[in-house]
Amino acid sequence: DALIKWSVYVNYSVEYRISLCLVVNEGIESLDEITEVYSHPHAISEAMDFVARLKASIIYTQSTSEALEKIRGARNRAAIASRLGAETRGLKPIMCGIEDRPNYTRFLVITRRRSDIGDRTLLIFSVPNRPGSLYKALKPFAERGINLSMIYSKPNKQSPWGYDFLLETECQLKDEKCNEAIQQLQQETTYLKTLGSYKHIKIT
Template sequence: MTERRTYSYLGPAGTFTEAALDQVPEARGHVWKPVHNVGEALADVLSGASDAAMIAIENSIDGGVSTTQDALANNPGLRIVGEYLVRVNFVLVAQPGAKLEDVRVVAAHPVAYAQCHSWLEEHLPEHAHVPAASNVASALGLLDGSLPADAAIAAPGIVQHQELEVLAEQIGDNDNAVTRFVLVSRTTAPGEPTGADKTSLIVELPDDRPGALLEMLEQFSTRGINLSLIESRPIGDELGRYRFVLDADGHIHDERMADALLGIRRFSPRVVFLGSYPRADRRIVQYPERYADEIFVEARDWLRGLIAGEPDED
């Protein structure tokens, strides 16, 4: 009999995070535990209360999710084991019988609010914003009176679970908006490379000096590795000190990636390896032939031969 596993996610039922978790085949039929925030989800994983947690890490409109990035930087012992994409759009909901012209205060998760900003400015230019813990929480807070709001921004699926009036549909500013989620477990060995992989890191600069950021980026560019995400976050100990959240195309088992990680480790006082995992889009990583694995292997063998005193070969 298969042992039941537990997966934490930003709840309650009906959130985009739950939709991301629904994309994980191995999670189906197991325990899904709703939590209130990213910190609680990762604490579940670290304590063993959950086997893994689904958390939002980036969206195509607002960039990286800073709370997630900071939590991953400050909680050692975690690994990203997969990523999942969820298309995002929103509805504006209210108590039954309400009308759009009556709305003065809108409850919304900050990320959702940012993605609907243009629509709100056009249709509710004098509104105020009340932050909510999640898209579902904004609607539930409206219903139970715990949030002082007249309407809420939520995922379209909320009306399948709650009795709400839909005041407006498709209120997102970008029809192509996508949120990227990652499944996080305790530290584990990376899976085998698929050819369509991504490696995530957090890297601190050694000091604040001209060229320090360039030197970090060169560790990847000189090995033919594309960076699909580069975001800075303050370390927090003093002004001018930053860490960088990086997504690099490729897998730690690739010779070029392994070589780049060695360079980064020599360069940076602190490197957090978040994991190598399959890309959500399954797009095969392309790179110039001069950075193929066998080129790195041949160069390493050549150096070993020189050290061993073997004769040069033309």
């Protein structure tokens, strides 16, 4: 909603790998000593295979930071959190990389000036609520061989059954075929905002 409301644009996209650790107090050497595991539900779900093997009780917290505070001084307790979070609190990451599969989160660097150069372009648009409208909106990109790396929908506050779509394309605004596709997209939309082109960086 903020991207729609304010005159801001995307300058960089950073994809960062999140590695989860099993965190304990100093002096714990064996996983057999752990009877309780604390963490946020999302972190637990991302490491469920590992947690199940511990045969410990799962206790949910509001955040991974809270989980780290809950285990302080308790030999039988462990938390699932980041290495940095553990080490800044004087706790011990006994095992890291315990997530079931590689997990990434993305950050967008926002500026007030739009860029036309980069390897990706971000768009927000709405289409009429009728059959085939989304297909018609995306067709211009397929016809020009432009890959869509992400599409995300959210309810539109202006219309009870309408949706806004956040679309990331693998093209830059300075390219003619990218602009042609966006111009055709605009003909099929009730709202369109171009959030600029940017470089996508992946940190593992």
